[in-house]
Amino acid sequence: MSTMFRMCLLLIFISPALAVLCNPADKKALLQLKQDLNNPYLLASWDPPDSDCCYWDTVTCDRKTHRIISLTISDNVVPLSNFSAQIPPSIANLPYLQSLEFHKLPNLTGPLQPAIARLTQLTFLRISWTNISGPVPSFLAHLKNLTYLDLSFNNLSGTIPSFLSQMPYLGTLHLDRNHLTGSIPESFGYFKGSSPGFYLSHNNLSGHIPKSLNNLNLTFIDLSRNNLEGDASMLFGSNKTVLTVDLSRNHRLAFNLSNMVFPSSLTSLDLNHNKVYGGLPQELTELNLEYLNVSYNSLCGEIPVGGKLQSFDIYSYLHNKCLCGSPLPPCA
Structure with a gap:
């Protein structure tokens, strides 16, 4: 077997490993997101020159489509002392996300970003242990595929919206450790497709527990x-x-x-x-x-x-x- 033939065989076997899997649009979106978040150290691996974003930290790609389906930005491992920002609109440029998490980011402020409503494939959304504020927004109603919603340990205020009961697959609801007021909606006894776990502790909720919860x-x-x-x-x-x-x-x-x-x-x-x-x-x-x-x-x-x-x-x-x-x- 000639040396040239052996070289050709070797290239055939290793070329898939060298192929860049990351979708260019997703890579561009991640780099914009990194910039909008003020380039935190946690995202240091998001380095553009010839690197495959499917292998960047905190990111997961679908094995078949290679589109980004999961993004977790958290200071569980690396303290984000330089992290100070709001959730930017550029988050919506990752339309295939199924899981999105911003966790333990005390300098993440402002209201929940409306652009999140465009991530209609989300099944898991956790924005917790941050300083986001404002009400639980109505645009969450667009996330029909959510099975898990965690908005705990924030500074959310206002009442609990009744539309949450219209989310057909919601299996877990965390609104604990906020500043929510008013009563638990009567509609919570009529969840469409599931009977979720409710975590509503450490708020300022008042009134009676709805009798409709007997249905769940x-x-x-x-x-x-x-x-x-x-x-x-x-x-x-x-x-x-x-x-x-x-x-x-x-x-x-x-x-x-x-x-x-x-x-x-x-x-x-x-x-x-x-x-x-x-x-x-x-x-x-x-x-x-x-x-x-x-x-x-x-x-x-x-x-x-x-x-x-x-x-x-x-x-x-x-x-x-x-x-x-x-x-x-x-x-x-």
Whole structure:
């Protein structure tokens, strides 16, 4: 076999590895985005000369089309001390994005960028631990394919928009740790195609929990540290499959726990700092609880013996009206 023939074979085998896969339009869009974000150090690998953007940090390309489908800009690894910007309109120049994340960027400010509405293929959107502000914008309604929406740990204000319930595939909703006010929309009991996990804690929400939530079979519910009041029994029932319910520190939630029917799936229940009354039902002993806190309520009677109820310390039961029995002092 001649040397020339061997060389030709070698080039045939290695040429695919040398081919630039990145779509030129996507590469141009990334470079514009980098410039608009003030060239943060995290994006140092986004270097134009003869480099393939499918191999740049924080970017993922589709294996078949080689279009960019995922972009994550986060300071989890490298502190972005020089990162100070708003989400730029140029983000819309990546139309094939399915996943977009801006995370732990304290100097990311301003309102949510309306251009995000043009990214209609998004299924995952996380903009969290930033200083973005303003309301939860109505343009999010255009993102019909979203299954996961996380806008937690920001400075969002205003009310929770009811249109979120019209998103047909939404499976998880994080609006926790903001400055949202008003009530939970009644429409949240009528999600079109799913029963998502709700994380709405650490806001300034008020009013009653919508009775319509009885229609949903939620897996995770965190409504803690708001100003909600009244009944919460619609969140429970033998037909539910909820795993975690956290209603703590609303201070004005008031309902009778005595006859509550809990789903067998429940593993974590936190009701502390409310006005829950009645007694602890015997049914709680049948649950595989990993966490329980009913302290600072108006409960009475003996703590049922059995299951895991005696495995929790006294702090899970303290400061009730007349609750007694192990691990609290014996009933008189």
